[in-house]
Amino acid sequence: MNRIKKKNFVNLFNLADLNLKELGLMEIPEKELYKLSIHQISNLLRSKEVSVVEVVRSVLDRIEEIDSLINGYITINKQKSIARAQELDHILADSSVDFKKNLSLLGIPIAIKDNICTQGMKTTCASQILSNFVSPYNATVVRKLLDQGAIIIGKTNLDEFAMGSSTETSHFGCTRNPWNVNHTPGGSSGGSTSIIAADEAVCALGSDTGGSIRQPASFCGVVGLKPTYGRVSRFGLVAFASSLDQIGPIAKDVTDCSLLMKVISGYDPCDSTSVNRPVPDYEEYLINDVKGIKIGIPQEYFEEGLDKEVEEKIRQAISLFQNLGAQIEEVSLPHTEYAIATYYILATAEASSNLARYDGVRYGFREDQFTDLIDMYEKTKQHGFGAEVKRRIMLGTYSLSSGYYDAYYLKAQKVRTLIKQDFEEAFQKFDVLLTPTAPIPAFKIGEKINDPLQMYLLDIYTLSANLAGIPALSIPCGFSHEGLPIGLQLLAGHFQEEKVLRVAYTFEQNTEYHKKLPKLP
Amino acid sequence: MKITTKEVEYVAKLARLKLTEQEKELFTQQLDSILDYMGKLSELDTEKVPPTFHVLPLKNVMREDEVKDSHLQKEMMSNAPERDDNFFSVPKIID
Amino acid sequence: MNYETVIGLEIHAQVLTISKIFCNCSTGFGAVPNSQTCPVCLGYPGVLPVLNRKVVEFAVKAALVINCRINKECRFARKNYFYPDLPKAYQISQYEAPLAEHGFIEIFTNEHEKRIGITRLHMEEDAGKLVHAEGYVSSNKSYVDFNRTGVPLIEIVSEPDLGSPQEARDYLQKLRNILQYLEVCDGNMEEGSLRCDANVSIRPAGSQNLGTKTELKNLNSFRFIQKALEYEVQRQSALIEAGGEVVQETRLWDPEQNKTVSMRSKEEAHDYRYFPDPDLVPLAIDPEWVETIRSTLPELPEAKITRFVQQYQIPRYDAEVLSVTRSLADYYEECAALFPKPKIVSNWMMGEILRELKNRNIDITECPLNPKALAGLLKMMDQGIISSKIAKCVFDEMFTTGKSAEQIVQQKGLTQISNEEELEEIIDRVLAENPVVIEEVKKGKNKALGFLVGQVMKLTSGKANPALVNKILKKKL
Numbered sequence A: 001m002n003r004i005k006k007k008n009f010v011n012l013f014n015l016a017d018l019n020l021k022e023l024g025l026m027e028i029p030e031k032e033l034y035k036l037s038i039h040q041i042s043n044l045l046r047s048k049e050v051s052v053v054e055v056v057r058s059v060l061d062r063i064e065e066i067d068s069l070i071n072g073y074i075t076i077n078k079q080k081s082i083a084r085a086q087e088l089d090h091i092l093a094d095s096s097v098d099f100k101k102n103l104s105l106l107g108i109p110i111a112i113k114d115n116i117c118t119q120g121m122k123t124t125c126a127s128q129i130l131s132n133f134v135s136p137y138n139a140t141v142v143r144k145l146l147d148q149g150a151i152i153i154g155k156t157n158l159d160e161f162a163m164g165s166s167t168e169t170s171h172f173g174c175t176r177n178p179w180n181v182n183h184t185p186g187g188s189s190g191g192s193t194s195i196i197a198a199d200e201a202v203c204a205l206g207s208d209t210g211g212s213i214r215q216p217a218s219f220c221g222v223v224g225l226k227p228t229y230g231r232v233s234r235f236g237l238v239a240f241a242s243s244l245d246q247i248g249p250i251a252k253d254v255t256d257c258s259l260l261m262k263v264i265s266g267y268d269p270c271d272s273t274s275v276n277r278p279v280p281d282y283e284e285y286l287i288n289d290v291k292g293i294k295i296g297i298p299q300e301y302f303e304e305g306l307d308k309e310v311e312e313k314i315r316q317a318i319s320l321f322q323n324l325g326a327q328i329e330e331v332s333l334p335h336t337e338y339a340i341a342t343y344y345i346l347a348t349a350e351a352s353s354n355l356a357r358y359d360g361v362r363y364g365f366r367e368d369q370f371t372d373l374i375d376m377y378e379k380t381k382q383h384g385f386g387a388e389v390k391r392r393i394m395l396g397t398y399s400l401s402s403g404y405y406d407a408y409y410l411k412a413q414k415v416r417t418l419i420k421q422d423f424e425e426a427f428q429k430f431d432v433l434l435t436p437t438a439p440i441p442a443f444k445i446g447e448k449i450n451d452p453l454q455m456y457l458l459d460i461y462t463l464s465a466n467l468a469g470i471p472a473l474s475i476p477c478g479f480s481h482e483g484l485p486i487g488l489q490l491l492a493g494h495f496q497e498e499k500v501l502r503v504a505y506t507f508e509q510n511t512e513y514h515k516k517l518p519k520l521p
Numbered sequence B: 001m002k003i004t005t006k007e008v009e010y011v012a013k014l015a016r017l018k019l020t021e022q023e024k025e026l027f028t029q030q031l032d033s034i035l036d037y038m039g040k041l042s043e044l045d046t047e048k049v050p051p052t053f054h055v056l057p058l059k060n061v062m063r064e065d066e067v068k069d070s071h072l073q074k075e076m077m078s079n080a081p082e083r084d085d086n087f088f089s090v091p092k093i094i095d
Numbered sequence C: 001m002n003y004e005t006v007i008g009l010e011i012h013a014q015v016l017t018i019s020k021i022f023c024n025c026s027t028g029f030g031a032v033p034n035s036q037t038c039p040v041c042l043g044y045p046g047v048l049p050v051l052n053r054k055v056v057e058f059a060v061k062a063a064l065v066i067n068c069r070i071n072k073e074c075r076f077a078r079k080n081y082f083y084p085d086l087p088k089a090y091q092i093s094q095y096e097a098p099l100a101e102h103g104f105i106e107i108f109t110n111e112h113e114k115r116i117g118i119t120r121l122h123m124e125e126d127a128g129k130l131v132h133a134e135g136y137v138s139s140n141k142s143y144v145d146f147n148r149t150g151v152p153l154i155e156i157v158s159e160p161d162l163g164s165p166q167e168a169r170d171y172l173q174k175l176r177n178i179l180q181y182l183e184v185c186d187g188n189m190e191e192g193s194l195r196c197d198a199n200v201s202i203r204p205a206g207s208q209n210l211g212t213k214t215e216l217k218n219l220n221s222f223r224f225i226q227k228a229l230e231y232e233v234q235r236q237s238a239l240i241e242a243g244g245e246v247v248q249e250t251r252l253w254d255p256e257q258n259k260t261v262s263m264r265s266k267e268e269a270h271d272y273r274y275f276p277d278p279d280l281v282p283l284a285i286d287p288e289w290v291e292t293i294r295s296t297l298p299e300l301p302e303a304k305i306t307r308f309v310q311q312y313q314i315p316r317y318d319a320e321v322l323s324v325t326r327s328l329a330d331y332y333e334e335c336a337a338l339f340p341k342p343k344i345v346s347n348w349m350m351g352e353i354l355r356e357l358k359n360r361n362i363d364i365t366e367c368p369l370n371p372k373a374l375a376g377l378l379k380m381m382d383q384g385i386i387s388s389k390i391a392k393c394v395f396d397e398m399f400t401t402g403k404s405a406e407q408i409v410q411q412k413g414l415t416q417i418s419n420e421e422e423l424e425e426i427i428d429r430v431l432a433e434n435p436v437v438i439e440e441v442k443k444g445k446n447k448a449l450g451f452l453v454g455q456v457m458k459l460t461s462g463k464a465n466p467a468l469v470n471k472i473l474k475k476k477l
Helices: A007-014 A030-035 A038-046 A052-070 A078-093 A140-147 A190-197 A214-220 A254-264 A308-323 A336-357 A373-384 A387-400 A406-429 A452-457 A463-468 A497-509 B005-014 B021-043 B073-078 C053-065 C165-182 C222-241 C287-294 C301-312 C316-322 C326-338 C342-360 C371-382 C388-401 C405-412 C420-433 C435-442 C446-459 C466-476
Strands: A073-076 A109-113 A151-156 A203-208 A223-226 A246-251 A294-298 A327-331 A432-436 A472-479 A485-491 B087-091 C003-014 C077-080 C090-093 C100-109 C112-125 C129-131 C141-145 C152-158 C194-204 C214-217 C250-254 C259-262
Touching (some): A052 A151, A052 A190, A073 A190, A140 A254, A190 A214, A203 A214, A203 A223, A223 A254, A223 A497, A308 A432, A308 A485, A327 A406, A336 A406, A336 A463, A336 C077, A406 A432, A406 A463, A406 B021, A432 A497, C053 C152, C053 C287, C090 C112, C165 C194, C194 C222, C222 C250, C301 C326, C301 C342, C326 C371, C342 C388, C371 C388, C388 C405, C420 C466, C435 C446
Parallel strands (some): A109 A151, A294 A327, A294 A432, C214 C250
Antiparallel strands (some): A203 A246, A223 A246, A223 A472, A432 A485, A472 A485, B087 C141, C112 C152, C194 C214
């Protein structure tokens, strides 16, 4: 709540969590519904103050108004969303439905990163090679969202096949950061984080292989969570690096993040790597209290390369937690410096195998001029994939090839063990670890695109969580002098999402950063 | 040098990627600096360290032997860039 | 120079699950092209494999019977290569940690027993099928049918222990028989449910070093295997004799030209970039599970033959014939239980039953006479209700009509005449008509007695009880 600064609505939205009808307040102006969070909209829907159609139209109007500037969406699901909203309004009118148990996301417009399969709607991965691809099935997370009454409002932009940290490698053009449209939104889930920052959807899903939810969340000033590996089904997530990929929520606040987590988590018989373990009611852990909670500060995350302003904001956050009664202590994760090399060997190796299937035989793009089969393969890939994807396929193919497997791939899997052990030791002592999400705020479009290694180095703080499979969340913790958001990252042990959410919630309740909005037309 | 243009060509062939001369040159240079950076890992003695192929200790995930028709055959066939009847078609393969 | 042959076989056997190894599509043979497919086996974006438990159980069964050590933990790996019949551009197989290793089986060639080592047994998925058939097709295209993609296979790799094409054939025959017995694979080489590749090399007799090998593919019948191996051994020795060198390559058996031909087009880039498949978790086969599977193992041919000889007191030859397939042996045992004169059952099965099955080109499981019906027939014969001659006619009728012996005998009035008075009357008639023969009999000519018996049988349409006829005749003469 309290995200709205426009004078004429400020009182109204301060009270949006309360039952407005009971309070006898004036009607909600339909035009501004898009600014609300899941829990705010749910309350309004259930008290019958607004209809689902009104919510959906409000969001669609906002997209129409602003997305030509942001370019956060690849596909907007306009007609079907309105039709579904009408159906959902009928269900809403049925008093026999228990909305606490079922349909927890009834009428909530959600945007889905375009590497997550949606039946009957394009799933492009921001690549030429899948530019017209329509999935015949829904990803498990999409099915779960639909089962709970959510509305898939559209598919969001990303770096091609989620390979990138700036959403610049998309076949459909780069997405712009709502806080400054000359800057990137980060990546690869930059479409999902931008549209949440610009209020073009109520919430979104992203995917995170090395920071692809958290880094753009920090660049765009929103909340993003990468769950424990195996917490959320990967079935229907177009694979980039199978042992690292995880789908997670991107939201306007921590409460929404926990609501989404509850819906998308859980064992899926279609994903052998998903874990059969009960899903907690994450909302119960939204407790504004960190007294006695042990927070570790990994010293390696504050070394060379960390922007002074970012460090300052993170230190302020640490002080705040200290004042709120948390126990703060430094900790060492000695293998941190090896994380980038380890990650880029493993992620590209897996990617080189995962992306081999795009060969123009069964679906997707096929080059139409060719001499023979091999020529067809080569030209299809040459024109179907962008430069960064090709670079990573090359790197991954190299490290798996005969004579290099032991030195690169196997070596990296061993170092991964050491990185994982660092965290296991740290979590024996600490409930959560606190770090910057990214070493710098959002950089300018075009600034780093020609130096892949420099771009990879920006992932330094996020990719260890993927290598270790642990949950990690980014939450806004301040702004640079240029007015660009800065994010702080919280990490916990396997399946300890509750701890991360509780600490993040406490931070949110005691700060105002999430209430600030980008200046947009 | 960590990687030569010749190796780049070999890897591209393995991956069925056709590269322009320009790309070959650029990739050789970029992959060289990336691989050089990755050489960092050799600082670590990992002889006694087991690899982590999976971050969670999951084992024996299996399903029962049951037939379920996907009913998606037609839809999937319509996604094919080229098809004849019930077949997917490709340029002739000479064995 | 004298050369010795060194052969190792790689066998791919389709295991008899009803669904594919990593998805729920049917494995049925001969369906409409691409009708048994889903996003998983077509390698759609975002899909994930889930292992079929039954495949593991079948693989463990086979591994136990070929005396392999089951690894405590095994993994699946991706074998990366491009081909239009391989949707994901990688095959899910096993590489560094296969299901089982270090086994052996015994074969008999030219009366000698020989132990053939088995390197490993692993599980993997099959690829699809490419169709280049003329007629249907435009000449510049190939067609892909993915029904077979993802069908479960076990691969069994032998040590290079096979010393001749005949041994290779015997080994394959033995292995096939075992897999069929286990009901793990139907062994049908025509439909491709059992396939065989061979590594062949030759070396000077007595040498310890292996020569350069060639890999032979497309050996899809026992005949081809032997012919292809013989050809290849011949080719290699001729090559070496002429001062040439064997090139390590893959060669294809061309049954029309009766020779092996080089497959140079597939030679490039043999770099499969194996790595553990991150989408599938390791498989830990604990001893309890192995024991549970072991307890379901059927009796194997060797054990069965020994038992048959002991239990039923039949010749080893009979036991071998009856143990050729599990269903034939089961038929025999069922029948022998209902009619406990095992040698008679064996005679009838090896004679009448197998002959008729062969004539009609059908399997024992399709036999119109079930074991109970056969036992019924044999009982009637044994009790003297019908003669053995009549029994054979009844059998033929049973086979064509499916009726029981009792039914046929009753309907046709074939019951044996064992009534002495009735027989005496007939015998008297025969004696009256053959005074000359009587004299002969009295002179001690047994042949003449046989003639009289024959006359009695003729008059009774074969229904007279031959023993009784003999007895009465002797008394009267």
